[in-house]
Amino acid sequence: MKKLYPEETYARDREAVIQLTRELVRIPSVYRENDPTGNEAKVAGYVANYLNRIGIETHMEEVVPGRPNVIGIVDSGKPGKTLLFEGHTDVVTAGNRESWEYDPFGAEIVEGKMYGRGTNDTKGNLACMITAVHSILLDQAAFTGKIILCIPCDEEGLMQGIKHFIEQGWADGVDGAIICEPEENQVCIAQRGAIRLQVDIYGKMAHGAISWSGINPNWRLARLLVQLEKLEKDEQERYGEDPLLKWPSITPTIIQSPVKGEAQINVIPDHCMLTLDIRTVPAQNHDDLLQQIYSIVDRLKAEDADFRAELTVVDNRPPTATSKDDPVVQAVYEAVKGVTGKTPVYNGVPGATDGTFLHVHGIPIVTIGAGDRDVPHQLNEYVEIEELAETTAIYREAALRFLNREND
Incomplete structure (x- = not known):
């Protein structure tokens, strides 16, 4: 040396x-x-x-x-x-x-x-x-x-x-x-940016054998996950691989259902929760990306009167x-x-x-x-x-x- x-x-x-x-x-x-x-x-x-x-x-x-x-x-x-x-x-x-x-x-x-x-x-x-x-x-x-x-x-x-x-x-x-x-x-x-997002989805608790008497938030969460995976692929195609930071990503990290109380196999929960660890590259704009996620949720709500969701930005680092x-x-x-x-x-x-x-x-x-x-x-x-x-x-x-x- x-x-x-x-x-x-x-x-x-x-x-x-x-x-x-x-x-x-x-x-x-x-x-x-x-x-x-x-x-x-x-x-x-x-x-x-x-x-x-x-x-x-x-x-x-x-x-x-x-x-x-x-x-x-x-x-x-x-x-x-x-x-x-x-x-x-x-x-x-x-x-x-x-x-x-x-x-x-x-x-x-x-x-x-x-x-x-x-x-x-x-x-x-x-x-x-x-x-x-x-x-x-x-x-x-x-x-x-x-x-x-x-x-x-x-x-x-x-x-x-x-x-x-x-x-x-x-x-x-x-x-x-x-x-x-x-x-x-x-x-x-x-450095890659980071958005930490929490999504709470609400339903109605019911017996698993009488599903029509409840509102299952898990189905709604599943639909959202499918759309978020599509958004990730769209963002990766749009921005490509950054030469220093690789790919932008949207990663589900925690899925919790029910959020409170004890889970049981024959009970539809009234509340489930998803967290997202979103990593961005300098070419992306955080406000634009969040707006795309909000739009996905709004579209799912428009398609399903029982889709109730709240989004909370836990942290936002560009x-x-x-x-x-x-x-x-x-x-x-x-x-x-x-x-x-x-x-x-x-x-x-x-x-x-x-x-x-x-x-x-x-x-x-x-x-x-x-x-x-x-x-x-x-x-x-x-x-x-x-x-x-x-x-x-x-x-x-x-x-x-x-x-x-x-x-x-």
């Missing part, structure tokens, strides 16, 4: 990022309602103290009770651009811990890999971004402008942390953002795309090339990230980080140790290139 700074600096940062990742992973931060031992507060407190110890101006803000954001500020004192690094503190559940080969919160290192929940998504990359900025400070590397470390809660849920960060004004004036997620250090310049010519993309691209000695790979993020809302706020974003793209949320989640070191070097170099580049 080509080193852009002395071997001893790379080795120092490697050891630092390994140790910080282990400490973060060993603090469980799976959000569980009404469980103060399992949310982000403890790991956020650890991060805030760590930033303070290494001389970074630090702020903690409670988003909702027990769920804080951490913000770190490094100001050069010289006029220039502002670069934001973003890495969240929450992780998904470990699931059945007995199914893990390694302790999900043990951060064990075996044959060059660190195992544990969050090693990959995304405490390893959170450690990389902190270590990269600390490295700049330790070496007194010259730069202009300002670096903001955005460390929010709730990325795995409704992204309340990043929304609060933006609402409080922290994102104002940011010129570019690096979203620190597991992408095999590929330069990801696009797709994103950043130009290859944007300064933050160029800085990351050049950093990857310089650190690895290889031609960087452009790609897209299959899901949404906190960067979605920074993009909506008008900030160019690029997503990059250590970790196999297929490993997040799996049993025996892991990250390659050498990739952590490489990512730290990439983040450091990208920051210096972006901040020291002359304004266009």
Whole structure:
């Protein structure tokens, strides 16, 4: 690997990022309602103290009770651009811990890999971004402008942390953002959008043997599913395969009938529910797509006087795309090339990230980080140790290139 700074600096940062990742992973931060031992507060407190110890101006803000954001500020004192690094503190559940080969919160290192929940998504990359900025400070590397470390809660849920960060004004004036997620250090310049939709369909409860005395919502749900599958195929034919993000999709995820009470084979339920995980590409328009779904429901209602349905948009995250010519993309691209000695790979993020809302706020974003793209949320989640070191070097170099580049 080509080193852009002395071997001893790379080795120092490697050891630092390994140790910080282990400490973060060993603090469980799976959000569980009404469980103060399992949310982000403890790991956020650890991060805030760590930033303070290494001389970074630090702020903690409670988003909702027990769920804080951490913000770190490094100001050069010289006029220039502002670069934001973003890495969240929450992780998904470990699931059945007995199914893990390694302790999900043990951060064990075996044959060059660190195992544990969050090693990959995304405490390893959170450690990389902190270590990269600390490295700049330790070496007194010259730069202009300002670096903001955005460390929010709730990325795995409704992204309340990043929304609060933006609402409080922290994102104002940011010129570019690096979203620190597991992408095999590929330069990801696009993200699929996400619409989470809940459909409630109502009927009339009755005996299964006397079906004419009831109204079966399940038949109505089935008709809707058929139409939604057709809509998905139409959208895929209309927009084709995105070169970075593949296909737009409409995916039924939860079907529940009845919604409340105990199901019984000889009872027609009075209420069933469907959830849809809709993923979009930048060429699509969310308002237009939702209107097509509403029109399908309206048509089914017109055909059937007993078709009663309510649609609720649970979440709506637009797709994103950043130009290859944007300064933050160029800085990351050049950093990857310089650190690895290889031609960087452009790609897209299959899901949404906190960067979605920074993009909506008008900030160019690029997503990059250590970790196999297929490993997040799996049993025996892991990250390659050498990739952590490489990512730290990439983040450091990208920051210096972006901040020291002359304004266009």
